[in-house]
Amino acid sequence: MAEPLRIALAGLGTVGTGVIELLAANRSTIERRAGRPLEIVAVNARDRARDRGVDLSPYAWVDDMQAMAQRGDVDVVLELVGGSDGPALTLARAALDAGKAFVTANKAMIAHHGLALAEQAALRGVPLKFEAAVAGGIPVVKGLREGAAANRIERIYGILNGTCNYILSEMEHTGADFGEMLKAAQEKGYAEADPTFDIEGVDAAHKLAILAAIGFGARVDFANVEATGIGEVRAADITQAGALGYVIRLVGIASLDESADETRLLQRVRPCLVPRGHPLAAVTGPTNAVVAEGNFSGRLLFQGAGAGAGPTASAVVADLIDIARGDTVNDRPGVLAEITAAMRDAEVSIESLIQRGRDHAGGEVLVAMVTHEGPERCVTKALDLLNGSPSLTAAPLVMPILGD
Ligand SMILES: NC(=O)c1ccc[n+]([C@@H]2O[C@H](COP(=O)([O-])OP(=O)(O)OC[C@H]3O[C@@H](n4cnc5c(N)ncnc54)[C@H](OP(=O)(O)O)[C@@H]3O)[C@@H](O)[C@H]2O)c1
Numbered sequence: 001m002a003e004p005l006r007i008a009l010a011g012l013g014t015v016g017t018g019v020i021e022l023l024a025a026n027r028s029t030i031e032r033r034a035g036r037p038l039e040i041v042a043v044n045a046r047d048r049a050r051d052r053g054v055d056l057s058p059y060a061w062v063d064d065m066q067a068m069a070q071r072g073d074v075d076v077v078l079e080l081v082g083g084s085d086g087p088a089l090t091l092a093r094a095a096l097d098a099g100k101a102f103v104t105a106n107k108a109m110i111a112h113h114g115l116a117l118a119e120q121a122a123l124r125g126v127p128l129k130f131e132a133a134v135a136g137g138i139p140v141v142k143g144l145r146e147g148a149a150a151n152r153i154e155r156i157y158g159i160l161n162g163t164c165n166y167i168l169s170e171m172e173h174t175g176a177d178f179g180e181m182l183k184a185a186q187e188k189g190y191a192e193a194d195p196t197f198d199i200e201g202v203d204a205a206h207k208l209a210i211l212a213a214i215g216f217g218a219r220v221d222f223a224n225v226e227a228t229g230i231g232e233v234r235a236a237d238i239t240q241a242g243a244l245g246y247v248i249r250l251v252g253i254a255s256l257d258e259s260a261d262e263t264r265l266l267q268r269v270r271p272c273l274v275p276r277g278h279p280l281a282a283v284t285g286p287t288n289a290v291v292a293e294g295n296f297s298g299r300l301l302f303q304g305a306g307a308g309a310g311p312t313a314s315a316v317v318a319d320l321i322d323i324a325r326g327d328t329v330n331d332r333p334g335v336l337a338e339i340t341a342a343m344r345d346a347e348v349s350i351e352s353l354i355q356r357g358r359d360h361a362g363g364e365v366l367v368a369m370v371t372h373e374g375p376e377r378c379v380t381k382a383l384d385l386l387n388g389s390p391s392l393t394a395a396p397l398v399m400p401i402l403g404d
Pocket of ligand 1: 010013044046048080081082083105106107133136306308309
């Protein structure tokens, strides 16, 4: 049987336990699609004694979350703790630094530190994946990156916060005021006890910054997202909007402003009047929806559950399946360890190293490295040491660098 993808799971709350449940419920389907089993080997949360409704006995309990990054029996670190900084960020950096693949649902962390983490992941040649960070269960990151890859994206916009959408659509439906519907959202579990991030538009802004970066190939630029929440929207505004043929939705919009000398990425979250006939007007309750307009695809609409244990776990596990299929993690430590050991034994000093994912269906990985200046005989010796290694699928190509 193929080697399992070994996962360390930090965070055993709504999403973490959802992932455990999903992996158990769909085990054979996932294994077939991933080409190998997905196996949680270690878990961590704050309170070891808490009953979480799932059986944790098969997994090693790790008291110190950060120690997960160093475990030799782990291929992927899965962070489901939350928070833009603090332990989640420390874990992300440590995991990538240790050459582990890293998967997260943490929109706040990706919105604030996504660029630096992506650079670190690229440098180490390991995957960094965050499908669940944008619109929960909707595969919009994959849809934009892969499905719409051939397009120039002209505009991305959408309903990115389920709590706000529930409140606004219920205000419309019942005629009740904001405060009353916020309470209802909290009772139904759609809103946190402290709903500030949601109702002030910060959560939607995090997601918009990530979407815009993917859609426009730009840097994640959370600082430049303008956000206005829904706290000021009154029942009377909704009634007036209705009389004019609109509904009110909190919409995040990202587009390019090409009118000035320098093209600027505009990113804004605010309550908008949405014409009744527009697809976003029909999005009610805690649902999320994202529209991407491609220059050849036209309008693409992604819609679904933006939160909740099941949908969010679905996006997280899709990322894990991608990693399992790519063989990146399985190949990397063994092959790279062997190559770097040969270099060390031959006294060749490595200046930089790049590894790109498999370049065709055979699962081969192209490893390129630049060495510091040194005697050529040392490189020859390193190649002799690697001669016949099962890790190599072709003889390495050695090229000198032309000096000035
Ligand atoms: N919930 C959703 O629907 C949803 C949707 C999309 C994305 N997300 C994202 O997914 C992530 C997790 O969300 P969640 O709803 O599952 O959160 P949650 O229910 O609050 O769970 C957080 C988990 O992290 C653990 N934790 C928190 N601080 C810790 C610390 N300092 N050290 C060790 N463990 C710590 C908690 O441990 P204890 O249980 O022991 O307290 C808990 O198990 C967040 O980034 C969130 O934004 C969530």
